[in-house]
Amino acid sequence: MLKVQNLTKKFNSFTAVDDVSFQANGGEIFGLLGPNGAGKTTTISVIATVLSPTSGTAEVVGFDILKNSEAVRQNLGLLTSEIGLYDRFTARENLRYFGKLYGMEGEKLEDRINRLIEILDMKMFADRRAGKFSTGMKQKVAIARSIIHDPKVIIFDEPTAGLDVLAAQTVINYMKTARAEGKLVVLSTHDMTHAQELCDRVAIMHRGKIVALDKQEVIFQKTQTQNLEEAFLKIIGEDEISAANQEREAQFLKKSDKPKRRFGL
Amino acid sequence: MKKVFTVFIKEIIDSLRDRRTLTTSVLMPILLMPAILIGSMKFQEAQIKKSAEQPAIVAIENAQAFPTLVNFLEKQPKVTIKAIQDYAKALDSGEINIYLNPASDFEKLVKDYKPAEIRIIQKSSNLESASANTKVLAILQVFNQELAVQRLQKLGQNPEILTAVNPVSVDIATPEEKGGFFLGLLLPMFIVLFAIVGGMYIAIDVSAGEKERKTLEALILTPVSRLKIVMGKFLAVATTASTSIILSLMSLYAAFRMFPPDFGMGQVTINLTPGSIGIMLGIGVILAIMFSGLLLSVAIFAKSYKEAQNYITPFYLLAVLPVAIFAQLPSFKPGLGMFVVPGVNAVFVFKEVLIKVFNPAHILITLISLLIYSAIAIIVASKIYSKEGILFRD
Numbered sequence: 001m002l003k004v005q006n007l008t009k010k011f012n013s014f015t016a017v018d019d020v021s022f023q024a025n026g027g028e029i030f031g032l033l034g035p036n037g038a039g040k041t042t043t044i045s046v047i048a049t050v051l052s053p054t055s056g057t058a059e060v061v062g063f064d065i066l067k068n069s070e071a072v073r074q075n076l077g078l079l080t081s082e083i084g085l086y087d088r089f090t091a092r093e094n095l096r097y098f099g100k101l102y103g104m105e106g107e108k109l110e111d112r113i114n115r116l117i118e119i120l121d122m123k124m125f126a127d128r129r130a131g132k133f134s135t136g137m138k139q140k141v142a143i144a145r146s147i148i149h150d151p152k153v154i155i156f157d158e159p160t161a162g163l164d165v166l167a168a169q170t171v172i173n174y175m176k177t178a179r180a181e182g183k184l185v186v187l188s189t190h191d192m193t194h195a196q197e198l199c200d201r202v203a204i205m206h207r208g209k210i211v212a213l214d215k216q217e218v219i220f221q222k223t224q225t226q227n228l229e230e231a232f233l234k235i236i237g238e239d240e241i242s243a244a245n246q247e248r249e250a251q252f253l254k255k256s257d258k259p260k261r262r263f264g265l
Numbered sequence: 266m267k268k269v270f271t272v273f274i275k276e277i278i279d280s281l282r283d284r285r286t287l288t289t290s291v292l293m294p295i296l297l298m299p300a301i302l303i304g305s306m307k308f309q310e311a312q313i314k315k316s317a318e319q320p321a322i323v324a325i326e327n328a329q330a331f332p333t334l335v336n337f338l339e340k341q342p343k344v345t346i347k348a349i350q351d352y353a354k355a356l357d358s359g360e361i362n363i364y365l366n367p368a369s370d371f372e373k374l375v376k377d378y379k380p381a382e383i384r385i386i387q388k389s390s391n392l393e394s395a396s397a398n399t400k401v402l403a404i405l406q407v408f409n410q411e412l413a414v415q416r417l418q419k420l421g422q423n424p425e426i427l428t429a430v431n432p433v434s435v436d437i438a439t440p441e442e443k444g445g446f447f448l449g450l451l452l453p454m455f456i457v458l459f460a461i462v463g464g465m466y467i468a469i470d471v472s473a474g475e476k477e478r479k480t481l482e483a484l485i486l487t488p489v490s491r492l493k494i495v496m497g498k499f500l501a502v503a504t505t506a507s508t509s510i511i512l513s514l515m516s517l518y519a520a521f522r523m524f525p526p527d528f529g530m531g532q533v534t535i536n537l538t539p540g541s542i543g544i545m546l547g548i549g550v551i552l553a554i555m556f557s558g559l560l561l562s563v564a565i566f567a568k569s570y571k572e573a574q575n576y577i578t579p580f581y582l583l584a585v586l587p588v589a590i591f592a593q594l595p596s597f598k599p600g601l602g603m604f605v606v607p608g609v610n611a612v613f614v615f616k617e618v619l620i621k622v623f624n625p626a627h628i629l630i631t632l633i634s635l636l637i638y639s640a641i642a643i644i645v646a647s648k649i650y651s652k653e654g655i656l657f658r659d
Contacts, residue, residue, distance in 0.1 A: 048486055051653055073488040080486075084479030086275075088282040101487040145483060185307045 001026045001153055002047070003185040006056035009042050016042040018208035019056070023203070024186060026152065029179050031199030032188040032230060039208040040188045041081070044155050048078045061152050074102065077151035081158055083142035087131035091122055091141045095148055102149035105240040121170055135162035143171060147178075151233060155186040156180055160194060170200065192229040204232060206239045268489045272497025273504075280467045280505060290463045290505050294513030298455060299520035308523065320345045321397035324352055325365045333375055334367060334383070337408050356388045362397030363387055378416050393462055444525065445619035452517055453615035454592040456510055456545065457608050460552040461560070461581055463509025464502045468560035471498040473573035495647045499561055506553035511546060518542075524608075537566050541618040544628060551635040555607060556584070558642025562649050588612050604630040607638050 002024045009017040017039045034040050045051040047058045049069040057064055061070040085094050092113060099109040117126045120140045125133065130141065139162045141152070147154060162167040175185050175198055189222040190196050195202065196216065204212040204219075212219055212235050216228060227255035280286040320343045328335050328348070338344050349355040354365040366384040368374065374381035378504040383405060387398040438446070476483040484494060518537065563580050567573035588608045591597065604610040610631040617624060 050482060050485060070488040070490065073486060076486075078486050080482050083481035084483070086279060086480060087478065088279055096485065097271070097275050098483065101268060101484075101489050103488070142483070148487075171299050 001061055002030075002186065003059040004047065004056075005058065007043065007046060007053055007058060009039075009046050010054045015208050017046065017053075020205070020208070020210055021056075022203050022210060022213055024184050026184050027179055028200040029124065029185045029187055029198045031195045031202035032186055033192075033195060033202055033228075035191060035236060038205040040205050041157060043205070044078065044080075044157060044186070044188060047072075048076055048155065052092055055166035064222045070160040072265075074149070075152050077149065077154045079143055079146040079154075079156045079159055081161070083135075083138050083162075085130040085133070085138055085141055085145075088129060090129050091126045091133075091137075091144075092117070094141055095144055098145045099148045112148060112150065113144075116148065117219070118131060119170070119174055120144050121167070136167050136178070139163055140167065140170075143174075144214060151183075152184070153184045155171045157188045158190065159187070160189070160191060168194075192227070192232060196228040202213060202228070204235050205245060206236055211235055211239045266377065268493045269500065272489070273500045276467065276471050276498055276501030280470065280501065283466070283470065286466045286470065286505065286603055288301040289466050290509040291512060294459055294509050295516045298513060299516045302451060302455075302517065303524045316393075316396050321363055322347050322361045323353060323363045323365055323397075323401060324349045324361045326352070326367070327369075330369075331367050331371050331435070333372060334365075334408070338404070338423045343402050344404060346406050352386065356391070359391065359393060360393045361522060362391075363401045365401075366389045375412065379506045382620060402446070440613060442620055444521070445621065447545070448517075448521060448537075449616040450593065452514070452545075453612040455513055455517060455587055456549045456615060457552065457588045457592075457611060459509045459513045460506055460549060460556045460584060461584055463513075464506030464557045464560055465577060465581070466554060467505045468502045468557065469567075469570055469573040469577065470566045471501060472561055472564040473567040474570055476567075477569045491649050495561070495650045499557055499646060502557040503550075503554045506557055507550045510549040510553055514542075514545065514549065536621070538621070540623070541621070543550065544618050544623075548614055548628075548631060548635065551632065551639060552608070552611050554637040555635055555642050558639060558646045561646040562642065565646075565649055584608055592616070601626065601630065605634040607635060610634060615616055 004020055004022050007017055007020045008015065020039070020043055024110075027106070032040050032043070042051065043189045046053045047060065047065060049065050049072050053065070057066050059065070059073045061075040063075065065072050085091075086097070089097065091117050095116065096109065099112065102111065112137060120143060122137075122140050122144065123187055125137055130138065138160075143156075143159060146156075154175075156171075159171050159175075163171065172194065175187065178185050185198075187195065187198060201213070201215050202219065212222075212231075214222070218233050219228075220226065221233075223231045224232045225234055280290075317533050322345050323338065325331065325335060325338075325346050328346070335346065338346055345359055349361055349364075352361070355361045356364060364386040366386060368382045371381045371383070385398060385405070388394040389398075413427060417424045417427070423461055469641060475484065485491065559580070560577065563576050564573040567576055585608075587606070589600075591609050592612050599613045603613060614627055614631045
């Protein structure tokens with residue numbers, strides 16, 4: 001359902017995503033983990049056609065992000081960390097607007113809105129204007145907005161941030177249901193407990209590259225750790241040391257390459 | 266097209282729920298502007314009347330030596346004579362408006378039928394003194410004529426021999442044309458002003474506001490193309506600005522009809538023909554479309570509402586200043602080239618139309634040039650919206 005091939009994204013001289021490739025299938029929750037600045041959000045933004053890749057490409061449900069971006073967006077639901085809503089609109093109106101933009105209308109749209117209000121437990125505030133919502137309420141509406149069109153591929157970037165335990169459980173249950181329905185859920189998070197509970201496979205990103213990609217059990221075995229947090233710290237730590245060594249070597253070479261100063265005419 | 270309409274309707278509803286847009290696009294043109302304009306005009310009229318009725322305060326040097334002059338001036342209702350010590354100080358402080366300094370042998374010269382000089386000392390930097398100067402000059406002119414008539418009668422001559430020419434000024438401007446001229450000083454400028462101000466807040470709200478609220482990313486994640494999103498937003502801005510123009514035109518027209526200006530130029534009637542209203546509305550709407558595209562292009566560069574206002578202020582001044590200057594020039598005859606300058610061209614056509622001059626070349630050049638500028642503005646806005654660097658600038 002999602003195929004990423006040699007994806008690279010540069011911002012001027014900075015490489016945010018460096019030759020990333022992976023594949024994820026329907027009926028699984030795929031974890032995209034990494035520290036801040038690892039390139040997760042940029043990778044997601046390129047897959048969602050918000051940013052264009054410098055090289056490489058990706059396919060969503062068979063649609064290429066470069067050749068068929070509108071079809072990619074029609075089949076993809078992305079929850080970003082930006083959970084802004086239209087303050088002068090109610091939660092329901094926010095959802096209705098986005099539903100219409102995804103080509104839904106009439107009874108089908110209203111049924112879908114009501115269903116999401118129920119699933120995400122938003123009845124209490126569905127018809128109130130979003131301007132005075134708490135972060136948790138906003139997060140729920142943003143989640144509903146991202147899946148209003150019932151997409152086949154769902155990418156959630158920190159979906160439980162700002163939610164209390166009960167609300168977080170609602171979102172986790174939704175992800176499990178989506179997986180059971182055969183959808184692909186890509187979960188990008190810092191919350192290793194949730195990741196360990198939910199993800200079938202994980203990819204760990206660091207400095208724009210994928211440094212580990214496998215089933216959780218395989219990763220635990222390779223790193224000789226007991227849980228995802230330990231494995232994550234070990235992988236990132238090792239990669240950090242190797243990156244620091246590489247940087248030192250590069251600087252040494254740079255210095256020794258400098259021509260010696262010549263005196264005379 | 267359905268998606269464009271969805272974006273358009275959402276933006277219109279959103280702006281109707283926004284007090285800032287309602288104030289600048291609806292309340293200001295309907296209530297505030299006519300109130301300010303009519304209020305300031307009535308105040309001006311009152312000031313002119315007051316100044317005309319107010320007597321000039323005059324001091325005369327060595328007054329007792331010039332009984333003929335003093336007797337004449339005392340009979341004038343528009344002159345009050347006052348005795349002072351230091352005329353310069355009195356003029357400075359406003360204690361007197363005019364200081365008269367007749368020649369020392371004034372009375373003798375008058376009796377001898379010879380010209381007698383009177384120096385009228387005023388302070389032109391003081392408006393009251395300058396206005397009193399005109400009044401006193403006119404009164405002394407009457408004094409001169411009275412003395413001349415007496416002299417001729419004593420010499421047995423008919424005083425009429427002095428009147429060789431009697432110029433009579435006849436104004437053929439109809440009350441409607443006078444009304445059009447007055448409207449031409451203000452209305453065009455307000456139409457241009459509302460073409461910008463009417464769309465300003467909604468333009469910021471749908472672009473920089475969308476970034477500030479962090480809803481832009483969710484919007485461009487939908488399968489709707491960026492061109493359609495821009496078109497929907499653009500239509501909303503243009504509709505709001507056009508509504509603002511229509512409302513301002515209607516309310517100012519109604520206000521002027523109810524309270525016609527009176528600057529002492531006889532009867533003034535405000536009565537526009539449907540043709541002139543149609544031309545003004547047509548040009549006004551195209552003007553609003555052009556400014557909407559430009560406003561959207563400028564506002565999308567900003568990350569926040571506040572930043573957008575900083576970008577739009579110089580743009581606003583640049584657009585309004587030439588318009589304000591040309592709108593106030595009553596006798597300026599523009600060449601054909603002036604009718605391709607956006608904003609200024611609309612002002613000239615409005616001014617012509619208001620005094621019932623329908624010049625097809627001027628109207629056509631203005632319409633076509635504004636349409637070309639509008640198309641360029643829309644293309645520029647949609648190009649800018651396609652650039653990821655501008656949309657996701659940190």
